[in-house]
Amino acid sequence: MAVTPWHFVGLKLRVMRNGLRGQRWRIALFVIGLFFGAWFSVIGFVLFSATGFARTDTSLVLVGGLGGAAVVVGWLLMPLVFFGVDETLDPARFALLPLDRRTLVSGMFAAALAGVPAFATLAATSGLAVAALLRGGPVAGALQAVGVVAGLLLCVSLSRATTSAFSAMLRSRRVRDLAAILLAVLAALLGPLQIGLLAAARTADWNVLAGVARVLGWTPLAAAYTLGLDVVEGRWWAVPLKLLIVAGTIAALLWWWSVTLENAMVGTATTTSGRGTRETPHTSPTTRLYPVLLRGLPRSRSGALVALQVRYWWRDTRRRANLITFAVVGMFVPLMVNIGSRGLIEGSAAIPPSLTTVSASMVFVGVLGGVGLANQFGYDGTAYSANIIAGVPGAAELRARVAGFSFYLGPLILVIPVALALVLHRPGWIPSMWGAAAAAYGCGVAINLFVSVLGAFSLPETTNPFAVNTGAGVTKSLFSFAAMLCTLLLSVPVFAMSTLAEETWVWAGLPAGVLYGGTALWLGTRFAGRLLDRRMPELLSAITPRR
Amino acid sequence: MTFALALHGLAKRFADKVAVGGVDLEVPTGSFYGLLGPNGAGKTTTLSMAVGLLRPDAGTATVLGHDVWTDPLAAKRMLGVMPDGARLFDRLTGAELLACHGLLRGMPAAVVDQRARELLDVLALGDADRTLVVDYSAGMKKKIGLACALLHAPKMLVLDEPFEAVDPVSAALIRDILQRYVASGNTVIFSSHVMEVVERICTHVAILAQGRILTAGTIADVRAGRSLEDVFVQVVGGRTATGQELAWL
Ligand SMILES: Nc1ncnc2c1ncn2[C@@H]1O[C@H](COP(=O)(O)OP(=O)(O)O)[C@@H](O)[C@H]1O
Ligand SMILES: [Mg+2]
Numbered sequence: 001m002a003v004t005p006w007h008f009v010g011l012k013l014r015v016m017r018n019g020l021r022g023q024r025w026r027i028a029l030f031v032i033g034l035f036f037g038a039w040f041s042v043i044g045f046v047l048f049s050a051t052g053f054a055r056t057d058t059s060l061v062l063v064g065g066l067g068g069a070a071v072v073v074g075w076l077l078m079p080l081v082f083f084g085v086d087e088t089l090d091p092a093r094f095a096l097l098p099l100d101r102r103t104l105v106s107g108m109f110a111a112a113l114a115g116v117p118a119f120a121t122l123a124a125t126s127g128l129a130v131a132a133l134l135r136g137g138p139v140a141g142a143l144q145a146v147g148v149v150a151g152l153l154l155c156v157s158l159s160r161a162t163t164s165a166f167s168a169m170l171r172s173r174r175v176r177d178l179a180a181i182l183l184a185v186l187a188a189l190l191g192p193l194q195i196g197l198l199a200a201a202r203t204a205d206w207n208v209l210a211g212v213a214r215v216l217g218w219t220p221l222a223a224a225y226t227l228g229l230d231v232v233e234g235r236w237w238a239v240p241l242k243l244l245i246v247a248g249t250i251a252a253l254l255w256w257w258s259v260t261l262e263n264a265m266v267g268t269a270t271t272t273s274g275r276g277t278r279e280t281p282h283t284s285p286t287t288r289l290y291p292v293l294l295r296g297l298p299r300s301r302s303g304a305l306v307a308l309q310v311r312y313w314w315r316d317t318r319r320r321a322n323l324i325t326f327a328v329v330g331m332f333v334p335l336m337v338n339i340g341s342r343g344l345i346e347g348s349a350a351i352p353p354s355l356t357t358v359s360a361s362m363v364f365v366g367v368l369g370g371v372g373l374a375n376q377f378g379y380d381g382t383a384y385s386a387n388i389i390a391g392v393p394g395a396a397e398l399r400a401r402v403a404g405f406s407f408y409l410g411p412l413i414l415v416i417p418v419a420l421a422l423v424l425h426r427p428g429w430i431p432s433m434w435g436a437a438a439a440a441y442g443c444g445v446a447i448n449l450f451v452s453v454l455g456a457f458s459l460p461e462t463t464n465p466f467a468v469n470t471g472a473g474v475t476k477s478l479f480s481f482a483a484m485l486c487t488l489l490l491s492v493p494v495f496a497m498s499t500l501a502e503e504t505w506v507w508a509g510l511p512a513g514v515l516y517g518g519t520a521l522w523l524g525t526r527f528a529g530r531l532l533d534r535r536m537p538e539l540l541s542a543i544t545p546r547r
Numbered sequence: 548m549t550f551a552l553a554l555h556g557l558a559k560r561f562a563d564k565v566a567v568g569g570v571d572l573e574v575p576t577g578s579f580y581g582l583l584g585p586n587g588a589g590k591t592t593t594l595s596m597a598v599g600l601l602r603p604d605a606g607t608a609t610v611l612g613h614d615v616w617t618d619p620l621a622a623k624r625m626l627g628v629m630p631d632g633a634r635l636f637d638r639l640t641g642a643e644l645l646a647c648h649g650l651l652r653g654m655p656a657a658v659v660d661q662r663a664r665e666l667l668d669v670l671a672l673g674d675a676d677r678t679l680v681v682d683y684s685a686g687m688k689k690k691i692g693l694a695c696a697l698l699h700a701p702k703m704l705v706l707d708e709p710f711e712a713v714d715p716v717s718a719a720l721i722r723d724i725l726q727r728y729v730a731s732g733n734t735v736i737f738s739s740h741v742m743e744v745v746e747r748i749c750t751h752v753a754i755l756a757q758g759r760i761l762t763a764g765t766i767a768d769v770r771a772g773r774s775l776e777d778v779f780v781q782v783v784g785g786r787t788a789t790g791q792e793l794a795w796l
Contacts, residue, residue, distance in 0.1 A: 284646075285646035285660050286656045288642055289643045289646040299650060300650060301651055301652075301653050304646070305651070311638065311639065315638035386695070389628045390623070391619060392651060537600060538602065541601065
């Protein structure tokens with residue numbers, strides 16, 4: 001009997017169902033995921049289809065070109081930055097089965113299509129087909145429907161190919177710096193795009209935007225979503241060309257994916273993790289445990305815990321992916337927000353930089369930093385049992401983890417405000433920006449310590465740093481979301497001070513922020529530590545992957 | 548007499564499945580105790596509860612007079628543990644991992660260094676080797692796990708499947724080390740489903756199946772003149788081949 005893609009779909013659905021069975025908690029999360037999917041579908045459908053009622057074709061151009069491109073870019077970036085990939089079907093499991101590459105890729109592809117995000121995207125973008133039907137009749141509608149399906153295939157193959165390739169890159173030490181650059185370039189490409197959009201939106205020159213949208217319509221980003229428009233405007237010859245563009249892109253992406261998939265299957269995983277710096281083998285084992293920069297730490301339990309965490313945030317690909325994402329997002333989002341809001345572009349009147357906006361973006365940086373600790377125990381997996389057996393007290397454990405994480409985050413949080421202040425020509429604000437970031441980071445870490453003890457979840461034992469278990473993706477985003485909300489609430493004093501008492505905040509921001517964040521951190525490690533003391537075995541069960 | 552390890556009424560259920568249904572086990576000080584049982588018998592669950600990694604639904608576990616769940620620090624000081632299938636902090640090299648374990652136990656750095664080097668040497672893992680533990684073979688992983696458990700010179704050693712997937716040379720080495728460890732007055736309990744090893748080195752055995760102890764005692768008592776394998780199959784109640792089935796083989 002031949003193996004068809006349906007077997008893979010069936011396998012995925014069965015694995016998902018078994019994962020949910022008897023786990024009320026996971027079922028609840030799954031339902032919440034469904035709810036968000038439905039919400040996205042309805043909003044998207046309304047937005048896309050509403051263009052069918054507009055007086056001119058411009059809105060169809062805009063929504064098809066820009067909206068379509070946004071959907072594709074979302075599929076590209078969301079898994080990398082936020083959600084991770086649903087690796088319900090781990091390619092490594094198929095390594096020993098006699099499946100040729102074509103069967104495997106088409107099967108995995110079909111399985112990837114069977115999921116809430118794919119259905120939500122299909123439902124939302126089908127609004128475009130309705131719009132084309134209203135404006136251009138049944139043929140336009142039908143062709144756009146083909147475009148919508150082709151667009152979905154493009155989105156899914158794009159996200160699978162890039163995450164697979166990216167995780168393969170992170171696995172190998174030699175190219176892991178390349179991976180960081182790749183992400184930075186991606187984010188940097190988003191920046192100018194966003195600025196251009198903002199500028200165009202401000203001048204409300206719809207023709208400029210429509211021009212951009214028409215150009216996008218000839219790229220793989222939006223080709224599939226502008227088919228209906230071409231029919232409406234009578235450019236029949238464009239339809240086969242654009243279909244060719246989309247089909248060619250999908251084929252190329254699937255080919256790329258199949259290559260990286262094969263690497264993932266044979267598990268080139270273990271060969272080249274980081275080894276630290278070269279050193280003579282004659283240093284003692286305890287000295288070797290400590291990274292060179294930390295050789296000054298005491299050879300004690302706390303020292304060893306910190307050294308372990310510092311080593312792990314670099315040597316574990318999942319954690320490293322997290323750090324790189326923070327560095328890129330934490331650097332670019334504040335720059336974009338503040339430069340964008342100043343209207344530097346295209347000669348529009350320069351609004352002076354606002355201390356409130358700047359402080360708010362520093363709070364964002366701090367909040368984002370704290371989230372990195374949300375599932376810190378999940379990264380360890382069952383290795384954490386060693387600390388339980390050794391009887392490490394909860395507070396000491398958490399203090400060391402905060403210190404190890406801050407070894408990387410601290411410098412970044414110091415540098416980001418400096419870069420932003422220099423770009424804005426406001427060096428005098430640097431201290432208060434440090435204060436805002438320190439306050440938010442302290443609160444964020446404190447909150448996320450509780451999340452890490454109470455809401456830990458197991459990560460699959462694959463080497464794909466973006467992989468999460470079914471349902472865990474929802475847990476992950478839900479917990480991160482709740483933790484971010486709490487941190488924002490705790491950061492309200494920072495907003496209030498920087499808005500209401502601007503003059504005072506400029507000089508008092510640093511001491512006040514450091515004191516505030518420090519207090520939150522002290523309380524957090526203390527009380528989360530007590531909680532951990534009581535919950536160690538439960539935590540271990542939560543992070544043990546179910547076989 | 549106080550037992551090195553005493554389990555009373557230990558029980559654990561997962562959702563609707565009883566994994567361990569009330570285990571009583573007394574491990575005399577100085578014994579080499581084998582815990583035998585088929586796959587899924589509840590060996591890992593029992594040992595995890597005995598060392599404080601899994602909270603039991605009922606029952607107590609005592610290590611040399613210290614209750615694991617009410618006086619964990621004292622009990623854990625006496626204990627060396629090698630959990631089954633538990634990943635170690637495997638992004639460290641063997642030497643780094645041992646150093647980490649020793650310092651976590653609060654040992655002085657000089658002692659850690661000296662013992663770590665000696666253990667790496669004896670277990671043929673190479674003191675200077677810069678291979679990460681994640682790249683070790685299965686046998687090397689078991690050996691480094693054993694080294695981690697032995698580093699702080701515990702009085703009581705709890706090992707889950709120490710001989711699983713280990714080559715004969717490494718297995719012989721592990722056996723030697725454990726026998727010397729017991730000979731100097733310490734106690735070992737380990738789980739296994741390999742009869743030959745248990746028969747060769749254990750002073751006591753217990754047979755566990757479906758979460759219950761079916762028989763326990765000194766190896767001579769349990770065997771009563773038969774081979775351990777016969778006893779095991781009879782007690783656990785497996786089927787025996789009649790010669791009719793699988794004729795196509
Ligand atoms: N975390 C868990 N959740 C649900 N069932 C479990 C869990 N751990 C073990 N079990 C079940 O408990 C039984 C005993 O498992 P285990 O103690 O690992 O057996 P052994 O180590 O003897 O092979 C098995 O049937 C197993 O499926
Ligand atoms: Mg077991």
